[in-house]
Amino acid sequence: MSSRSPSRQVVVVGGGIAGLATAAQLEEQAARRARDVDVVVVEGADRLGGNIQTDRVDGFTIENGPNGFLDNVEATPALVRSLGLEDRVIQADESAAVRYLWRKAALRRLPTGPVSFLRSPILSLRGRLRLLSEPWMPTVSGDETIYEFARRRIGDEAARVLVGSMVSGVFAGDIERLSLPAAFPKMRAMEQEHGSLVRAMIAKMRARRAVRKAESRGEDVGEATRPGGPAGPGGTLTSFAGGMQELVQAAASRLRKPARTGWKIEHLARRNGGGWHLGARSGEVLEADAVVLTVPSRHATPLLSPLDSELGELTSAIGAAPIVVVALGLEPSRIPRPLDGFGFLVPRGEGPRILGCLWDSSIFPGHRAPESKVLIRVMIGGAHDEEICDLSDDEILSEVRRDLATTLGLPTDVRPDLERIYRYPAGISQYEIGHLQRLDAMNRRLTDLPGLWLGGSSYYGVAMNACIAKAVEQASEILDWL
Numbered sequence: 330m331s332s333r334s335p336s337r338q339v340v341v342v343g344g345g346i347a348g349l350a351t352a353a354q355l356e357e358q359a360a361r362r363a364r365d366v367d368v369v370v371v372e373g374a375d376r377l378g379g380n381i382q383t384d385r386v387d388g389f390t391i392e393n394g395p396n397g398f399l400d401n402v403e404a405t406p407a408l409v410r411s412l413g414l415e416d417r418v419i420q421a422d423e424s425a426a427v428r429y430l431w432r433k434a435a436l437r438r439l440p441t442g443p444v445s446f447l448r449s450p451i452l453s454l455r456g457r458l459r460l461l462s463e464p465w466m467p468t469v470s471g472d473e474t475i476y477e478f479a480r481r482r483i484g485d486e487a488a489r490v491l492v493g494s495m496v497s498g499v500f501a502g503d504i505e506r507l508s509l510p511a512a513f514p515k516m517r518a519m520e521q522e523h524g525s526l527v528r529a530m531i532a533k534m535r536a537r538r539a540v541r542k543a544e545s546r547g548e549d550v551g552e553a554t555r556p557g558g559p560a561g562p563g564g565t566l567t568s569f570a571g572g573m574q575e576l577v578q579a580a581a582s583r584l585r586k587p588a589r590t591g592w593k594i595e596h597l598a599r600r601n602g603g604g605w606h607l608g609a610r611s612g613e614v615l616e617a618d619a620v621v622l623t624v625p626s627r628h629a630t631p632l633l634s635p636l637d638s639e640l641g642e643l644t645s646a647i648g649a650a651p652i653v654v655v656a657l658g659l660e661p662s663r664i665p666r667p668l669d670g671f672g673f674l675v676p677r678g679e680g681p682r683i684l685g686c687l688w689d690s691s692i693f694p695g696h697r698a699p700e701s702k703v704l705i706r707v708m709i710g711g712a713h714d715e716e717i718c719d720l721s722d723d724e725i726l727s728e729v730r731r732d733l734a735t736t737l738g739l740p741t742d743v744r745p746d747l748e749r750i751y752r753y754p755a756g757i758s759q760y761e762i763g764h765l766q767r768l769d770a771m772n773r774r775l776t777d778l779p780g781l782w783l784g785g786s787s788y789y790g791v792a793m794n795a796c797i798a799k800a801v802e803q804a805s806e807i808l809d810w811l
């Protein structure tokens with residue numbers, strides 16, 4: 330289509346990172362295609378960012394929610410570059426490669442290699458030997474829970490302790506309910522391609538070694554094959570000097586039309602002759618040729634049900650787990666052990682109620698706490714603990730204090746310099762068994778609603794990286810369609 334065709338209007342509902350990335354991509358890709366497209370972001374709350382918010386208090390930089398993204402999905406670094414934020418980027422310290430697990434009444438360092446794993450008391454001897462038999466276990470295709478997958482491959486103990494705590498860390502979820510191919514598609518692909526996770530990891534290590542050799546010879550290996558950094562699986566945890574809020578602010582400030590906050594969309598209807606009509610709670614209306622709903626599925630349901638009750642049922646079946654983040658800023662001398670790493674996770678059934686604790690000021694030294702202080706953030710709640718948001722602040726703090734006394738030895742009478750509680754009653758979407766089939770069914774229903782897209786963390790990946798990668802893809806689809 331030529332640049333002289335009439336301007337088309339796209340409304341992006343939801344001003345979280347998915348909505349902002351979609352809008353940024355629509356504008357960028359439209360400019361590249363010389364297309365005249367007007368993009369408006371409408372956000373129900375009085376601020377942008379959704380789950381992403383950073384507080385700055387008394388020299389502390391406190392993430393309410395996400396503390397960063399892994400730099401191994403190109404869409405996010407590309408967004409960062411396009412927003413001119415490269416100078417603000419910070420990466421996790423090398424020492425954040427050290428992670429702990431609360432196991433058998435002690436914080437135990439997670440082994441990083443096969444030899445240290447065999448020596449580690451994190452699993453019983455039997456559990457470790459069972460894990461060694463992984464390459465000979467049968468492969469399965471189709472849907473199964475994360476627990477079924479992990480028990481089959483590495484045994485019950487490793488499934489509950491290692492995979493269960495990792496799933497708490499990412500999804501705050503229940504391994505017996507989440508779908509492996511929906512939640513961890515890479516694991517399913519590793520099993521399919523190599524017949525074993527161990528064989529897949531060996532292949533990956535060999536590829537990394539080859540990349541390092543090629544780099545040492547001065548050859549350009551390209552971003553996609555570069556090995557990951559210290560603080561995460563296949564990528565380096567990355568954030569901004571002033572916190573994740575910088576990404577939100579930069580994305581919002583680059584939009585050609587300012588996002589409209591305080592604009593909760595309550596009605597969505599098809600316009601006669603094509604296009605969409607959106608009604609806000611305030612009574613104001615917007616017209617659009619295309620609409621992208623990037624709101625969480627529970628907010629999409631009331632908008633979709635009047636259009637297509639089956640679609641509404643499908644989105645309402647995607648639940649979310651509550652999570653509460655408790656940030657504590659204090660003098661390091663109050664904690665009787667060094668915060669020498671990323672933090673720790675607590676497998677279910679090991680005693681403490683908390684899911685884990687991130688040592689933010691160790692992960693990003695010099696950026697999250699004043700020099701003489703430390704900042705830690707505790708996660709509590711999740712799919713196993715759905716009542717967490719019914720507790721009062723005092724009750725939550727007393728649970729956290731008890732568990733930090735157990736795990737870190739922090740005396741319960743210590744009053745930190747800073748205490749903040751951030752509640753997410755529906756924090757992280759849960760891709761339960763059947764999720765991929767639900768997505769297929771949703772996409773079939775959407776073919777009868779031309780010009781409508783569903784994005785955001787409820788569907789194609791709960792991490793920011795997945796939201797941003799999907800935004801790139803959907804922006805291109807929308808421009809093709811318009």
Ligand SMILES: Cc1cc2nc3c(=O)[nH]c(=O)nc-3n(C[C@H](O)[C@H](O)[C@H](O)COP(=O)(O)OP(=O)(O)OC[C@H]3O[C@@H](n4cnc5c(N)ncnc54)[C@H](O)[C@@H]3O)c2cc1C
Pocket residue numbers: 342343344345346347348371372373374377378379380381393394395396397398399592593594595623624625628652654753756757784785786787790791792793794796
């Ligand atoms: C405690 C916590 C920690 C996390 N940590 C990480 C991390 O370290 N790394 C990572 O990658 N991911 C992390 N995540 C996940 C990450 O937050 C999400 O991937 C991402 O922020 C989701 O963005 P979104 O735009 O899809 O949704 P949201 O952030 O939920 O944004 C949706 C927006 O839609 C708005 N909205 C809803 N209904 C309407 C309506 N009717 N009209 C208009 N607007 C509406 C909402 O107000 C909201 O602003 C974490 C999540 C939580 C809760």
